[in-house]
Amino acid sequence: MLTRLLPVALALGLSATTALAAGPQLKGQAPGWYRMQLGDFEVTALSDGSINLPVDKLLNQPPAKTLKTLHDAHLDVPLETSVNAFLVNTGSKIVLVDTGTAGLFGPTAGRLLDNLKASGYTPEQVDEIVITHMHGDHIGGASSTAFPNATLRLDKRDSDHWLSAEQMAKGGDEAKPIAAVVKGFADAGRFKPFDGSAGGVEIVPGVKAFPAYGHTPGHSNYVAESKGQKMMFWGDLMHVAAVQFPNPAVTVQFDSDQKAARPAREKAFAAAAKEGYYVAVAHVSFPGIGHLRAAGKGYDWLPVNYSTNR
Ligand SMILES: [Zn+2]
Numbered sequence: 063m064l065t066r067l068l069p070v071a072l073a074l075g076l077s078a079t080t081a082l083a084a085g086p087q088l089k090g091q092a093p094g095w096y097r098m099q100l101g102d103f104e105v106t107a108l109s110d111g112s113i114n115l116p117v118d119k120l121l122n123q124p125p126a127k128t129l130k131t132l133h134d135a136h137l138d139v140p141l142e143t144s145v146n147a148f149l150v151n152t153g154s155k156i157v158l159v160d161t162g163t164a165g166l167f168g169p170t171a172g173r174l175l176d177n178l179k180a181s182g183y184t185p186e187q188v189d190e191i192v193i194t195h196m197h198g199d200h201i202g203g204a205s206s207t208a209f210p211n212a213t214l215r216l217d218k219r220d221s222d223h224w225l226s227a228e229q230m231a232k233g234g235d236e237a238k239p240i241a242a243v244v245k246g247f248a249d250a251g252r253f254k255p256f257d258g259s260a261g262g263v264e265i266v267p268g269v270k271a272f273p274a275y276g277h278t279p280g281h282s283n284y285v286a287e288s289k290g291q292k293m294m295f296w297g298d299l300m301h302v303a304a305v306q307f308p309n310p311a312v313t314v315q316f317d318s319d320q321k322a323a324r325p326a327r328e329k330a331f332a333a334a335a336k337e338g339y340y341v342a343v344a345h346v347s348f349p350g351i352g353h354l355r356a357a358g359k360g361y362d363w364l365p366v367n368y369s370t371n372r
């Protein structure tokens with residue numbers, strides 16, 4: 063067929079490529095959600111979008127070392143970094159783990175609500191919003207009006223720290239919007255911080271909080287477990303997969319307490335590799351769900367196998 067059309071195209075003065083390459087490039091991406099089963103639970107990874115990070119300047123190791131590792135992984139700076147959140151439907155409760163940026167980090171992120179709706183859920187269905195920590199790319203999208211039936215849960219060490227007079231005075235672009243988020247829920251009687259220091263605070267049956275302090279004073283991991291299947295939600299336990307999986311000792315400037323953040327990460331990596339459960343990570347390439355496998359002094363990241371979720 064093509065060979066028969068070719069003389070016609072040539073007669074019209076068109077090259078074969080011109081005749082066959084019709085239409086502008088479209089840009090954009092498929093809606094950012096990915097669904098899988100975890101025992102009886104359904105987990106939906108939700109993309110808030112991505113942000114460009116100058117990770118060579120943010121990681122606490124020589125920039126040239128970071129650049130070499132990135133280049134070896136066919137990556138570059140600024141590194142386009144996913145911002146992921148996760149919806150867990152236990153069958154009786156719907157829990158949203160982190161909420162994205164709500165545009166605090168520019169127009170390439172802030173898409174969580176759109177993607178939640180595209181995935182078939184509504185914000186009204188969310189019962190609990192659990193926050194790993196109060197950085198703007200995790201709590202920014204929490205809104206008491208957008209999620210009219212949800213309770214906001216997080217470790218009180220984070221709210222005590224970030225809402226303190228000292229932190230508010232230091233300001234920063236994130237301080238006021240984050241305080242407004244919490245105030246919205248508190249005014250509606252739907253802000254319930256917890257003391258997670260002992261570990262195992264139950265959010266809803268099958269979902270618990272565990273302390274992973276260091277990145278922020280109250281940084282928490284959440285665990286969903288059903289029928290022997292387990293997924294741990296890591297928040298900002300790590301930021302740059304290409305660097306920190308092979309070398310978990312590398313800290314990042316975002317860490318409030320780098321001395322605590324490093325062992326928290328190393329402990330979590332070791333446990334995940336040993337026990338073989340799923341981990342779901344905020345800043346690993348979407349959907350950010352996978353397994354860890356010990357490799358030398360570090361770990362390989364094994365992204366979740368694609369599923370049509372039959
Ligand atoms: Zn953070």
Ligand SMILES: [Zn+2]
Pocket residue numbers: 197199200297298344345
């Ligand atoms: Zn983050």
